[in-house]
Amino acid sequence: MENTDGLSYGWEWCRRHRVAPHLPTLFYIPDYVVPEQEAQSLREARASKAKWVQLSGRRLQNLGGVVHAKGLIPAPLPSWLQPLLGRLAEEGGEGGLYGGQPPNHVLVNSYMPGEGIMPHEDGPAYHPVVAILSLGAPAVLRFRRKPKPEDDSSVPAATGGPPARRGSGAESTSLLQPPELPQQQQQQRPSSPPQETPESVAGAGAGPGAGVAAGEGPGYEVARPQQCPPYIASVLLQPRSLVIFRDEAFTDCLHCIEEVSEELLDESVANLDMYGLSPGTTLPRGGERISLTVRRVARVMPSILRPR
Numbered sequence: 034m035e036n037t038d039g040l041s042y043g044w045e046w047c048r049r050h051r052v053a054p055h056l057p058t059l060f061y062i063p064d065y066v067v068p069e070q071e072a073q074s075l076r077e078a079r080a081s082k083a084k085w086v087q088l089s090g091r092r093l094q095n096l097g098g099v100v101h102a103k104g105l106i107p108a109p110l111p112s113w114l115q116p117l118l119g120r121l122a123e124e125g126g127e128g129g130l131y132g133g134q135p136p137n138h139v140l141v142n143s144y145m146p147g148e149g150i151m152p153h154e155d156g157p158a159y160h161p162v163v164a165i166l167s168l169g170a171p172a173v174l175r176f177r178r179k180p181k182p183e184d185d186s187s188v189p190a191a192t193g194g195p196p197a198r199r200g201s202g203a204e205s206t207s208l209l210q211p212p213e214l215p216q217q218q219q220q221q222r223p224s225s226p227p228q229e230t231p232e233s234v235a236g237a238g239a240g241p242g243a244g245v246a247a248g249e250g251p252g253y254e255v256a257r258p259q260q261c262p263p264y265i266a267s268v269l270l271q272p273r274s275l276v277i278f279r280d281e282a283f284t285d286c287l288h289c290i291e292e293v294s295e296e297l298l299d300e301s302v303a304n305l306d307m308y309g310l311s312p313g314t315t316l317p318r319g320g321e322r323i324s325l326t327v328r329r330v331a332r333v334m335p336s337i338l339r340p341r
Contacts, residue, residue: 043126050277053266053303056176058280061268061304065275066117071168077113078141078168078323090148090292097138100158104332105138114139114325121164121327130162130277131329140326144172146318149290152177155283160329162279167270170322173296174276175267176286264301269316270324271308294318 050060066074083094096114098107110118122135130136138159142150149172155163165174265286268276278288298305298314305311 043128046124046126052268056266056278056282056286056303058278058282059176059266059268059303060277060279061307062275062277063271063307064273065166066273068273071273074113074117074166074325075168075323077111078325081111081141083111083141085143090144090150092143094141096141098330100138100330102158104158104334105330106334107137110137110139117166117325118327124164124277125162130164130279131160134160134329136164136327136329137333138328138330142324142326144170144290144318144322144324146170146294146320147292149292152287152289154179154287155328158330158332160331161283162277162328163283164275164277164327165270166325166327167272167274167276168323168325169272170318170320171272171296171316172270172290172318172322173267173298173302173316174270174288174290175264175301176278176282176288177262177264179285179287180262264299266303267299267301268304269296269298269302269308269310270322272322 047057047060050062051057052061053059078094081094081096083096085092085094096108097110098105118136118139122129122131124130152175270276278286282288294317296316296318298310298312298316300312302312305314310316
């Protein structure tokens with residue numbers, strides 16, 4: 034199936050992994066890796082020679098190169114990631130997740146209980162799909178619609194880079210267009226805008242453009258809490274699971290992880306039945322969660338590394 038934005042879908046793959054009727058380009062695969070693979074990935078991430086950059090709400094490693102306004106200045110990805118990247122390139126049915134190309138950039142994020150990331154969008158530098166493998170501890174990933182165009186002034190840029198592509202970006206999917214989700218009251222904890230800046234993150238040793246990586250990509254933007262609409266969908270990310278969001282969920286929504294030690298599993302969480310849980314349950318975050326955020330930067334610049 035060819036979508037209006039030029040991406041191909043596998044109908045059977047979508048049917049099998051779609052979890053949120055009101056956000057049909059959000060997919061979830063439980064137990065994507067086995068416990069032994071999870072343990073190995075945790076060991077490799079923690080032992081990596083890549084520098085951890087401490088931000089407000091999490092710390093991260095930037096693997097695969099530096100992303101800036103003109104594209105990706107590539108660097109070799111570690112060998113321990115290659116089996117996962119190869120497998121992800123083939124997910125998604127016909128055409129794969131990344132338009133027939135391999136992913137080329139990975140963020141390793143570490144969240145402790147009480148840490149998270151404010152509502153934001155990934156920038157237009159990326160192929161409009163994200164795959165996130167969760168390791169170690171659970172969290173809830175939440176989605177809300179972007180502010181309407183007349184409210185754009187209330188969404189200030191948090192880091193450098195070109196303005197983010199808003200709802201007028203890639204066409205939303207035509208796959209089983211759902212009715213609008215009735216507005217629900219969500220219990221949210223007010224938070225403050227992130228404190229990191231391109232200068233402060235680069236000063237921590239991440240190199241030029243690190244503020245872009247800190248913000249999940251060029252054009253990273255956050256929404257002020259008082260302007261936020263209800264969540265359209267959320268998904269419980271259990272250890273070893275894979276969440277994928279693309280197209281409409283990528284271009285038209287903001288996503289976040291709340292800075293809480295216990296997750297309130299409200300009615301927006303779309304996959305509770307997979308785990309025998311009911312709305313209103315609270316779930317302790319428990320310990321460190323490490324996530325591997327896998328993407329493809331569409332434009333790759335010449336490498337600054339000399340071949341050996």
